[in-house]
Amino acid sequence: MIQVNGLFDDKDHIITEQKGMFSIVEHTRDLTVSPITAMEEYFMAKMDVRRKQILCTLDGSEGVTVQAGAMQWMAGNIQATTGVKGAGDLFGKLAKGFVTKESAIKPEYVGSGYLMLEPTYKYLLLEDVSEWEGGLVLEDGMYLASEGSVKLKTQARNSVSSAVLGNEGLFNLKLVGEGIAALESNVMRQQLVEVVLNNDVLKVDGNLAVCWSGSLEFTVERSGKTLVGSAVSGEGLVNVYRGTGRVYLSTLDDSTSMYSSTLTKTVKNE
Known part of the structure; x- marks a missing residue:
């Protein structure tokens, strides 16, 4: 018994949120x-x-997959595995890690007890993957852990242009199935804007989308119908x-923080 x-x-x-086996300890x-x-x-x-x-609470019925290096401590009858099921699976994970810029091997923990992950100043999101149409697609660096x-x-990406012109990679990590995933975000949930599309279109100037439904088609296009129109609008290409x-x-992207930092330095100098 663990105490x-x-x-x-x-x-x-304090525990601010709890979903599935995950609890957010603040x-x-x-x-x-x-x-x-x-x-x-x-x-x-x-x-x-x-x-x-x-904090992951394991009861023996299901394991948890964790970002490499994220474990801080664990108590109870918990064993860590690589999650690799043979040479073919290893090759697939290495290829997946290469194209998504994520760690290739993510350890899987099974058993019963407590597993605590490393502290972070980033904001933590608990998402039910089954609620995202076609799976949950993540920006680089957001994945922290997920249920087994x-x-x-x-x-x-739907086209090479969406990767090259959109300043993105060719691939993103996508979570599918039923279960809870723990994500790291630079912005708290209350300040994230959720846009729900029903056979419609969202155009974004810059890489402001942190995650989206796998059912959506992602492309990069001109903000106007013509090159002249795009030049007049001052936006150019949009996601x-x-x-x-x-x-x-x-x-609230990084430019806001950079502006605030510059402003603070300016005030100090004056």
């Missing part, structure tokens, strides 16, 4: 600071910039998602 103290019964750690405050970092940690806490972790019933596949499905947009 974990200082986690579930501590006001400094550290409400970090008191292990030095005089040099105390002020920084104080203002981070005021802005709800807190460390978060994924979720399969990891690749989704190719286009067409069909029926959903898209999560991170409208």
Whole structure:
């Protein structure tokens, strides 16, 4: 029997969301600071910039697949496997990792007990893969973990132009099946914009889509019907998602953070 103290019964750690075997543990405050970092940690806490972790509760009925290197500690009768089922499967995983820029081998943990993943300042999303038409397609670096019933596949772009002109790779990681997936996002869920398409079109200027339904067709097109029209609008090329499905947009992109950082430096210099 496992007894974990200082986690579930501590006001400094709260569980903010739970789906399937995953729980999001948020550290409400970090008191292990030095005089040099105390002020920084104080203002981070005021802005709800807190460390978060994924806690996986395994009951022996199903395993969990985790991003390589993400495990922090595990307690109970849990064994780690490579998930490789032969030479052919190994080759397939290596090829998949190469084209999606993800780690080729993601360990799978089976058994019963607790598995805690490494803390992160990024925002954690728990998504039911079965609710996404055609599977859940992810941007690079978002995948953290998924239940064993979720399969990891690749989704190719609809055309070479969508990869070259859209500043994207040729392939994305796609999750299919039934189960929960844990994702890392640079933007909190409350500030993600969800666009639901019903046989319609979404055009986005830049790489603001963090994940989308596998049923959608992705292309890169001119923002106007003609080259002159695109030049007049000032947009040029846009990413286009067409069909029926959903898209999560991170409208607060990195340019906002870069602007804020530049503004702060300017104010200090003045």
